Amino acid sequence: MMSVRPPHHRRRTVRRLPAVLAGATAGLLVAGLAAAPAVADPRNPAPLGTVARTVGHARFVPGPCPRTADPVPALEGARCGSLTVPENRSRPKGRKITLGVAIVPAADTGARASDPIVWFAGGPGDDAVSEAQLAIDGGLNRDRDVIFMSQRGTYSADPELTCPNIDEFNARAVGLVYNAPSTGRLHVRATRACRDRLADRGVDLSAYNTTESAADYADLRRALGLRQWNVFGISYGTDLALTYLREHPKGIRSVGIDGVLPPSLAGASLTWSAARQGFDGLFEACAQQPACNSRYPNLSDTFERLVRELEARPVTTTVTVPDRPAPVEVVIDGGVLVNWLTSATHLAAGVPRSIDAIAHGDPQRIAEQWAGGKLSPQAVGRLAHGLAYGVFCSEWTPFESEADVIRAGRRAFPSFPRSVLANAPQLPFLHADCRAWDIPAAPRSIRDVTRSDVPALVTSAGFDAQTGASNGAYAARTLSRSTVVTVPYVAHVAFAESPCAQEITVSFFDTPDRPNTSCLADLRPPEFEIAP
Incomplete structure (x- = not known):
């Protein structure tokens, strides 16, 4: 009605x-x-x-x-x-x-x-x-x-359909190349393991x-x-x-x-348009602030260049994360940079400085924020992945193809490599995950x-x-x-x-x-x- x-x-x-x-x-x-x-x-x-x-x-x-x-x-x-x-x-x-x-x-x-x-x-x-x-x-x-x-x-x-094993994998993955096929296989393995555990409990x-x-x-x-x-x-x-x-x-x-x-x-395609709008809003605000524009000129161009360069040649660094006794190894490639900025707009005041730092060979600021979010105790066992995949895999992926996601990414960011475009921000390996989740599509309505x-x-x-x-x-x-x-x-x-x-x-x-x-x-x- x-x-x-x-x-x-x-x-x-x-x-x-x-x-x-x-x-x-x-x-x-x-x-x-x-x-x-x-x-x-x-x-x-x-x-x-x-x-x-x-x-x-x-x-x-x-x-x-x-x-x-x-x-x-x-x-x-x-x-x-x-x-x-x-x-x-x-x-x-x-x-x-x-x-x-x-x-x-x-x-x-x-x-x-x-x-x-x-x-x-x-x-x-x-x-x-x-x-x-x-x-x-x-x-x-x-x-x-x-x-x-x-x-x-x-x-x-x-029942609560949290999947701590997926959260724990995401924490370990800070040391992996984000878009690598091997990372994708591990990602899907974690998703399937959670699915099987919930199905064994009798969850529909x-x-x-x-x-x-x-x-x-x-x-x-x-x-x-x-x-x-x-x-x-x-x-x-x-x-x-x-x-x-x-x-x-x-x-x-x-x-x-x-x-x-x-x-x-x-769907995943829409997130590329959102990323473009959010990034541009922040970059334009910097450009209109004389001190920021003078110190960090052409910030959008610098960011997109870094995505291409880091996707071709990832950098590895070590950071210290609260509540972790040992230093953590972090890999930053083009996919990580895109996903970091998607969330880092919440910390907008420091974004231009962080991008400039990695452009001059210092990845520490970005690595600490990226690893800190994934390794935080608040990141484990709280999100109901069972509901998330229930929505993604019945309401989103049946109505868009993996090629659709890449096309949407290319419209928003024509210079990004295909390996980056294949994984929409915050939704890596989504279609493969949904094949593993294996639930029917929702009605088109x-x-x-x-x-x-x-x-x-x-x-x-x-x-x-x-x-x-x-x-x-x-x-x-x-x-x-x-x-x-x-x-x-x-x-x-x-x-x-x-x-x-x-x-x-x-x-x-x-x-x-x-x-x-x-x-x-x-x-x-x-x-x-x-x-x-």
């Missing part, structure tokens, strides 16, 4: 971004009447999350808060429980799975709105309950309860996907007795949010998406565009090299009451880095057709580090 654009909608665009982001979409797409006020279910006067309820084949039961990998102070005082649903809804009387639920009360209980916000985590495979601190630190619970439910398979769900791997997760949230809303709620998704959570809006539109007052991944475009007149906030970031800013403008074309914002000078998921993005998001849930975007005018680029 889909909502369609009303025939007499209005649209106006307000540009507020600096010249460095002139190519990105900014402004407001506003239409229609204000959203109807949310109404609490009069049959449920008890505090949200304190009543057990069965709806169809789903049941919510109050109980202890879900486990988290690290302490989450925001969960102190939360009301918690679990939602039990069928693992595979085509067999509703078959195996059941349990999803952890935590509800953080509104900070201002006197002004608490009756329509809460539900948080959709990214990944795929990140745990929503563990992200509660991010949401609360951003003020999302100012005057609304915020609901966190673990997506199926994630850390606080049962084909049931961990966006369609089933969207149905889980539809069940949760009804099981909590809510007539309306608001949705906020980040990264892959935007794909889930758009799918949920398309398939279960009832009861949704408004939708915020940040770091947009439209289901109709999602999973790639449908979402059309809706529910008020939507569509937020992108100027330095986002993982889901480019153009994705937001694309998704908004069929969301008739959308506000489109690009927050400059921050990386993937603006809400996580920008107080301005947080202000806009909170104001959106208060007035979904007219969020306050005035803070965009005051944003300035980072002061880039200048080496002696």
Whole structure:
């Protein structure tokens, strides 16, 4: 079921971004009447999350808060429980799975709105309950309860489909040539080993996907007795949010998406376009800052030259990593450099200096960041690879070929070697992994565009090299009451880095057709580090 654009909608665009982001979409797409006020279910006067309820084949039961990998102070005082649903809804009387639920009360209980916000985590495979601190630190619970439910398979769900062996391989792989066929074979071996372990536990791997997760949230809303709620998704959570809006539109007052991944475009090919946009945003910001441009001229050309040179002749260095007693050997080739920068835009101020250092024979800064991320204790046993591959291998790879990925890479980076282009950023050996994961393709309808007149906030970031800013403008074309914002000078998921993005998001849930975007005018680029 889909909502369609009303025939007499209005649209106006307000540009507020600096010249460095002139190519990105900014402004407001506003239409229609204000959203109807949310109404609490009069049959449920008890505090949200304190009543057990069965709806169809789903049941919510109050109980202890879900486990988290690290302490989450925001969960102190939360009301918690679990939602039990069928693992595979085509067999509703078959195996059941349990999803952890935590509800953080509104900070201002006197002004608490009756329509809460539900948080959709990214990944795929990140745990929503563990992200509660991010949401609360951003003020999302100012005057609304915020609901966190673990997506199926994630850390606080049962079963959890984490694959520590894959994380451990990724740590060892810092000493391997990134794009080498031998590395690919080891990568796929780790993927297959995890698949076999989960299948031996009786997990139906084909049931961990966006369609089933969207149905889980539809069940949760009804099981909590809510007539309306608001949705906020980040990264892959935007794909889930758009799918949920398309398939279960009832009861949704408004939708915020940040770091947009439209289901109709999602895949490895899209990541090349995102990398181009994020890299260019950062390089252009440096070029417009006289000190940075003078010290690091032609940064984009330097970076692309280094990718070619390092892919042909990788360099090996040794670094010391926290919590590791012995030095670690790190190989940096062209693929590593691309993947490092895809994440390093979060540390934008130091990027030009790091690129200049390796251009002059010093790979230490990049090697330390690359190895530190892979070898961190937070990198092991937390991501639900079982859900990630459930999404990748049923919803992405069946609808794009390996040749498509290379063509997309060549459009974005014509000078890159084929060995680099074959492995899209952060998705190495994806098609080979999916052949090993061996699950059926989703129906083609999973790639449908979402059309809706529910008020939507569509937020992108100027330095986002993982889901480019153009994705937001694309998704908004069929969301008739959308506000489109690009927050400059921050990386993937603006809400996580920008107080301005947080202000806009909170104001959106208060007035979904007219969020306050005035803070965009005051944003300035980072002061880039200048080496002696």
